[in-house]
Amino acid sequence: MKFKPPDDTVPLLRMTRQRRIILEEFHTPGRHPTPDDVYMRIRRKLPNISLGTVYRNLEILSQAKLIKKLRLGCRQRRYDGGLHRHYHVRCVKCGKISDIPADSFPDLDDTAKGHGFKILGHQLEFEGLCQACRKAGRSQKGR
């Protein structure tokens, strides 16, 4: 089995066992794992896989548009298997990440036109406090 290469200069991409198992990680929706997350989980199935292979394949899979690379504010990079248009909120306290559907937002790329750039896309991430951390904060303040 092969799949579409990232660009025309690369002749062929093979769907290896490692690559397939990495990709399977993204079939569970709502997760936004870091490369290290993926590495840790995958080692149950492939104990000998190397971290470099995980990095390499996440990059390749995202270039092939099978997953999405998130370039967010947090330290580590994350990847997302979600296909639908959506944004993310990150809890500034605990780091939890949730999806925010993009339906209610206007076409931001379109709004950004007219400043000398050909707009190709955008990254939008919200910061906030999740419910749990909000509760924790309130009880602390109350003391």
Next chain:
Amino acid sequence: MKFKPPDDTVPLLRMTRQRRIILEEFHTPGRHPTPDDVYMRIRRKLPNISLGTVYRNLEILSQAKLIKKLRLGCRQRRYDGGLHRHYHVRCVKCGKISDIPADSFPDLDDTAKGHGFKILGHQLEFEGLCQACRKAGRSQKGR
């Protein structure tokens, strides 16, 4: 001279020579320097300043809201002295960064409400091609 501390736990922040000169870097508008950029420029005036001091002070100044920390998609962190509400476009080819005024955008924080998080802010960055790189790309394709 003193300035407002990042939060109530810190009693006082001194406006030291290093800190002032770092801050002065941001009086020139339209720049979005990385810590290393700042370090390189500042060493003309303060040859003995250490990179660690630059990092520390950029963080402190941004917590004190005197500059803004940009957490964008590119590898290095950037800081922005601009006070007005605006977003950024980054050229995917050359890395050039330009401002995009936020006037024409709706209140994104408000739009993101109602998903269990208390929204505190957001980071929005556009990716695109600047005029120069677009021209270069076209001429290449034409060949």
Next chain:
DNA sequence: TTTCATATTGATAACAGTTCCTATCTCCGT
């Protein structure tokens, strides 16, 4: 099924950005 060109792997080293640490120094209030 076998063969073969080559994409991919795993291991390791290299790397860049950032944080941490300690001794020293500076500023500010007294």
Next chain:
DNA sequence: ACGGAGATAGGAACTGTTATCAATATGAAA
């Protein structure tokens, strides 16, 4: 002028990511 809180310099340590490379596994053709 002195004392002490807090800042600095310098460098080492750490983290996340990328590059290198010999050995291996893959997919396609015969």
